Amino acid sequence: MALAQLMLRRIWSRLAQSLVLLGIVSMVGFSLLHLTPGGPLSQFTDSPGMTQADIERIERQLGLDQPLPLQYLRWAGNLVVGDWGRSYRDDAPVLSVIAGRMGQTFKLMLAASLIAMTLGLLLGVFGALRQHGRFDRGATLATMVILSIPTFWFGLLVIYVFSQRLGWIPAGNAAPVGDSGWLVALHHLLGPAFVLGLVNTAVWSRYMRSAVLECLGQDYVRTARAKGVAPWRVVVRHVLRNAWLPMIALLGLELPSLLGGALVTETVFTWPGMGRLFYDSIANRDYPVILGMLTFSAILVILGNLLADLLYGLADPRLRRR
Amino acid sequence: MTTKDTTAPLLEIRDLAVHFPTPGGAVRAVNGVSYTLRAGETLGIVGESGSGKSVHVLALLGLLAARGGAGAIVSGSVRFEGQELIGRDEPALRALRGRRIGVVFQDPMSSLNPVLTVGEQIAEALTSHGLGRAAATRRALELLELVGIREPQRRARDYPHQFSGGMRQRVMIAIGIACEPKLLIADEPTTALDVTVQAQVLDLMRDLRKKLGMAMIWITHDMGVVAGIAETVQVMYGGRILERGPVRAVFHDTRNAYTLGLLQSLPGAAGAAHRSRLTSIPGQPPDMTRPPPGDPFAPRNRFATPRCFEEVPPLAQVPDGAPGHLVAAWYDLRAALAAEAAA
Ligand SMILES: Nc1ncnc2c1ncn2[C@@H]1O[C@H](COP(=O)(O)OP(=O)(O)O)[C@@H](O)[C@H]1O
Ligand SMILES: [Mg+2]
Numbered sequence: 001m002a003l004a005q006l007m008l009r010r011i012w013s014r015l016a017q018s019l020v021l022l023g024i025v026s027m028v029g030f031s032l033l034h035l036t037p038g039g040p041l042s043q044f045t046d047s048p049g050m051t052q053a054d055i056e057r058i059e060r061q062l063g064l065d066q067p068l069p070l071q072y073l074r075w076a077g078n079l080v081v082g083d084w085g086r087s088y089r090d091d092a093p094v095l096s097v098i099a100g101r102m103g104q105t106f107k108l109m110l111a112a113s114l115i116a117m118t119l120g121l122l123l124g125v126f127g128a129l130r131q132h133g134r135f136d137r138g139a140t141l142a143t144m145v146i147l148s149i150p151t152f153w154f155g156l157l158v159i160y161v162f163s164q165r166l167g168w169i170p171a172g173n174a175a176p177v178g179d180s181g182w183l184v185a186l187h188h189l190l191g192p193a194f195v196l197g198l199v200n201t202a203v204w205s206r207y208m209r210s211a212v213l214e215c216l217g218q219d220y221v222r223t224a225r226a227k228g229v230a231p232w233r234v235v236v237r238h239v240l241r242n243a244w245l246p247m248i249a250l251l252g253l254e255l256p257s258l259l260g261g262a263l264v265t266e267t268v269f270t271w272p273g274m275g276r277l278f279y280d281s282i283a284n285r286d287y288p289v290i291l292g293m294l295t296f297s298a299i300l301v302i303l304g305n306l307l308a309d310l311l312y313g314l315a316d317p318r319l320r321r322r
Numbered sequence: 323m324t325t326k327d328t329t330a331p332l333l334e335i336r337d338l339a340v341h342f343p344t345p346g347g348a349v350r351a352v353n354g355v356s357y358t359l360r361a362g363e364t365l366g367i368v369g370e371s372g373s374g375k376s377v378h379v380l381a382l383l384g385l386l387a388a389r390g391g392a393g394a395i396v397s398g399s400v401r402f403e404g405q406e407l408i409g410r411d412e413p414a415l416r417a418l419r420g421r422r423i424g425v426v427f428q429d430p431m432s433s434l435n436p437v438l439t440v441g442e443q444i445a446e447a448l449t450s451h452g453l454g455r456a457a458a459t460r461r462a463l464e465l466l467e468l469v470g471i472r473e474p475q476r477r478a479r480d481y482p483h484q485f486s487g488g489m490r491q492r493v494m495i496a497i498g499i500a501c502e503p504k505l506l507i508a509d510e511p512t513t514a515l516d517v518t519v520q521a522q523v524l525d526l527m528r529d530l531r532k533k534l535g536m537a538m539i540w541i542t543h544d545m546g547v548v549a550g551i552a553e554t555v556q557v558m559y560g561g562r563i564l565e566r567g568p569v570r571a572v573f574h575d576t577r578n579a580y581t582l583g584l585l586q587s588l589p590g591a592a593g594a595a596h597r598s599r600l601t602s603i604p605g606q607p608p609d610m611t612r613p614p615p616g617d618p619f620a621p622r623n624r625f626a627t628p629r630c631f632e633e634v635p636p637l638a639q640v641p642d643g644a645p646g647h648l649v650a651a652w653y654d655l656r657a658a659l660a661a662e663a664a665a
Contacts, residue, residue, distance in 0.1 A: 219432040225385055226427070227447040227497060228420035231412070237446075241437050317437055317481040 006320070010313060011306075018302045025298040026079075030072050033291055040064060040287040079295065085288035094292035098274065102296075104174055105273035108192055109262050115197030116204050121244075123201065124208025129235065131213060139209075143202035151261055155195045155268035162191065172270035192269040196261050200254070207250055211243040218242070245316050252308025256301050330404060331358040332505060332537050333382075338398035338408075340374070340381045340561075347611040351377040353561040354398070356637070361504065364531065364538040366552030366569070368545055368584060372607045374561035375541045376428075379507050382407055383423065384415040403504070421451045424498035424536075428510040430490035434482040440466075440493050441478030447500035465496040470526060488519035492526065499530060506531075507539045512547065524550055545584050549573065554646070557581045560608055560618025563637055567647030577640050577649035577656065579626075580619045617652065625658045 034040060044050055044058055059065050063074065078085070084094035123143070127136040146154070163171040169191045215221065216239055224238045266275030274293060281289040313319045340352040352374040359365055367375050377394075380386045384407065386394040400407040402423065407415065419425075427433040435443060441462045448458035459478075466474035469492040482490055491511060498506055508527070512520040528551060531538055540551055548555050549569060556566040557580060565578035576582045583603035605622035608614055614621055620630040629652045637650040 219427060219429060220435040222380075222385060223425075223427060223433045223494075223497070224435070224446070225416075226383060226419055226425040227500075228416045228418070228450045229446060230416070230450065233450075237438070238435055242435070245437070315437075318483050 007310070007314070011310060014306050014309060018306055022298060022302055023076075025302075026076060026295050027072060029294045029298070030075065030291065031068065033287065033294075034068060034071075042285050075291075084292045084295075087289050088286045089284055089289075094288050097277065097289055098292055098296050101272065101274045101277045103273075104271060105259075105262055105266065105275065107189065108196060108265065108271060108273060109258055111189055111193035112196035112200055112262070112265075113258065115193060116200030119197070119201040120204025120208055121247075123205035125212055125235070125240070125243075127205065128209045128212035128216065136209075139205060143205055146198055146202040151195065151199055151264045152268050154199065155192070155265055158191055158195050159268070172268075174272050192265045192271050195268075196258075196265045199261055200258060203254060203257075204247070204250070208243065208247065211246050212239055215239045215243045245312065248308055248312045248315055251311075252305040255304035255308075256297075259297060259300065331401075332361040332363075332403065333359040334399075334401040335378075335382065336399040336401075338378060338381060338400060339396070340377050340386065341395045343395065344611070348395075349610045350613050351394075351561050351610055352381065353613070355558070355561070355563055356398075357556060357563065357566065359505070359537055359539065362535055362537050363554060364540060364552045366548035366555045367539060367541045367558055368543060368548055368555060369558035370543055370584075370603070370607055372610070373558040374610075375558055376509050378558075378561075379425070379509055379539070379541065383419055383425065383507075384410065384412070385419075417451070420447050420503070421501040422504050424501065424503035424506045426491075426494045426498040426506065426508040426511045429514050430487065430494045431482065431514075433494060434490060436482055439479050439481055440485070443482075444478075444493065444496050444500060447497050451501055461500070462496075465500055466493070468499075468530070469493070469496045470522075471496075486519075487515055488522060491515060491519075491523055495523070495526065495530070499534060499536070502534050503536055505537045505539070507541070509541045510543070511540075513542065513544075520547070527551065545573075545588050557584065560613055561610065562618060562634075563648075563650065564619065565649045565651075566637070567640070567649075568644055571640075571644035571647040575640075575643055575647065575656075577643065577647070578619075578651050579623045579653070579655055582655065583622075617650070623653075625653045625655060627653050 040062075041055065041059060041064060044055055056065075063071060066074075075085070082095060084098075086093055087097055123139045127133075127139045130136055149157075159171055162168045170188050172191075174185065174188050221234060221238050224234045229238070262273065263275030263278055265271065266273045267279050270276065274296075277289070278293050280286075281293065335358070336356050338352055338355045339350075342349040342351060355374075355378055357365075369375055377386070381394065381396045382400045382402075386396065396408060398408060402418070407418070434440070438446075441459065444462040444465055445455070445458040448461055449455060453461065463474040463478055466478060471477050471489060471492055477485075482493070485493065491514075494511070495508075498508070511527075512523050515523060524547065527538070527540075530536075538551075540548070542548060545555075552569055554567065555569050555572045557564050557572070557578060559580050565572060565576070565581045572581060573585065576585060580603070587602045603622060608618055608621070614631065615634075616632045617623070617626065617630040617635050620626040623630065633652070635650040635652045637648050639645075640647045640649050643649075
């Protein structure tokens with residue numbers, strides 16, 4: 001089919017663009033970390049009892065005495081073949097350290113996204129259909145409040161109210177050690193997913209509301225009504241079919257902030273995902289892990305955008321032909 | 323309806339007025355429009371943009387209310403097939419829209435949904451009025467063929483952006499006539515098209531009108547188009563009817579200065595009879611939040627008398643004119659033109 005071929009071409013060209021972008025991002029990240037005060041060796045230089053000779057030996061061992069571009073090329077080359085270096089802390093391969101944590105982060109992001117998309121869609125659509133009505137004004141106020149509260153503070157508030165006072169949810173962690181029941185896991189997920197989800201609901205409902213409002217004013221909606229199409233059908237088939245096209249793009253655009261939000265939420269709820277890992281690695285100045293996580297996030301965001309872009313191309317018939 | 327009076331008009335509009343409350347004051351878009359339309363008759367409505375042509379159509383279809391904002395204030399009476407439409411509930415109006423009254427809008431690009439296939443959009447006009455899905459899909463193909471689109475099987479699966487402007491307008495027409503309505507309202511259907519395509523669409527409409535035996539309201543700002551399709555012409559300005567009558571009478575025995583202005587601005591032979599050189603009407607259409615107190619056209623009219631600025635002229639039969647030739651004017655255009663020619 002011609003469509004499949006077109007899609008394939010599109011994927012390749014976007015993938016090529018993404019690789020270039022990834023190269024630039026990793027270069028910048030690499031240089032920045034090397035240029036920070038103290039540099040990658042700060043963990044060792046700050047330790048008492050280290051002599052200058054010790055440090056120079058470590059520097060040579062780690063290849064940190066070589067020119068920066070050379071170091072980058074070696075690091076990037078290893079990256080491609082799956083060798084992301086080893087953690088300074090326990091010598092575990094960086095890739096497996098990250099792999100061990102990303103499942104929990106994805107779980108949180110997915111749960112939060114489901115909440116955000118469902119609630120955001122409903123709030124946005126019903127708000128727009130009764131613009132400036134009581135529901136719309138209430139929803140607008142609520143989203144403004146949520147958007148203006150910092151995520152970590154909102155998380156602490158939820159822990160205080162629902163965990164400390166009411167005792168409905170656990171205060172943190174994914175599940176008690178040794179307990180692997182899915183109900184227990186879900187119970188632990190509730191708090192962080194709710195916090196991250198609500199923050200994103202606010203974003204989604206704002207976008208959805210304005211997209212629906214814009215589509216409602218379009219000529220084709222008037223045409224549908226002039227045909228005698230039932231009101232609910234006008235909304236679902238004509239308004240929503242058009243209004244959620246920009247939402248697909250939003251999915252890609254909001255991914256970095258979703259990831260960032262997840263990292264903050266994880267720290268508040270002591271959720272054993274990448275956020276905690278990142279926090280701990282910075283505290284320990286575990287340079288290879290930090291660099292690995294930056295690269296991993298960049299890949300994630302770029303892939304997410306690529307996916308959103310391709311989905312958009314599939315969903316909008318006007319883009320399919322090109 | 324068993325006891326249907328054969329002389330009863332298909333559409334009867336009395337004192338229709340539409341005002342939009344806005345922060346800058348009420349926009350008086352339509353100010354007391356009255357006219358009737360017989361079954362099978364074609365009425366051309368002409369006027370510059372902003373005359374209230376579209377708004378009066380949307381009002382009679384009940385399509386103004388749900389467009390957001392404060393909503394429009396509609397008053398007066400619209401009877402279609404003997405039933406009052408103003409103040410009717412939405413389900414009743416919906417049963418009428420698309421089935422008894424079809425509409426074709428101006429811009430076929432924005433008036434078609436970009437993410438639905440053309441076939442789906444035509445079929446929807448039928449399924450909305452009770453036809454089954456399969457039958458509607460089949461009928462959509464027939465309709466595409468009827469409006470002159472080749473390879474309907476293949477084209478039905480295409481999206482609006484894959485059609486040319488003229489072909490898109492044919493699709494809009496297919497939607498408008500899908501349920502074989504008694505009345506088709508076409509709001510500037512050829513304005514966005516170039517002259518050749520415009521002529522093709524006009525041909526198509528004349529043909530369809532004959533095949534389906536429907537009445538038509540054809541809205542345009544081009545007097546030339548009216549001459550080619552309508553029996554009756556009605557000139558609107560400032561939300562009022564300024565002149566109305568059989569096409570021949572209005573074109574050759576013009577009684578309103580605004581009508582004359584529209585005719586004089588026609589290019590080509592049609593306009594040549596009315597002028598020595600191509601002229602467009604000087605001045606701007608009035609601000610409809612503060613319409614002039616008298617004849618809305620008075621400020622732009624060189625024949626205006628003092629009374630024109632104070633009192634709204636009623637729409638009345640031209641005393642020595644053709645039957646059904648109505649004009650709203652305090653001045654006597656024929657006498658004024660004769661005096662001008664003598665001077
Ligand atoms: N929804 C609205 N709110 C306020 N004013 C409107 C609205 N729709 C139309 N109008 C005004 O009503 C007047 C008549 O418009 P319209 O009927 O579209 O003119 P036309 O004769 O070109 O079709 C214009 O002055 C227009 O600005
Ligand atoms: Mg108009």
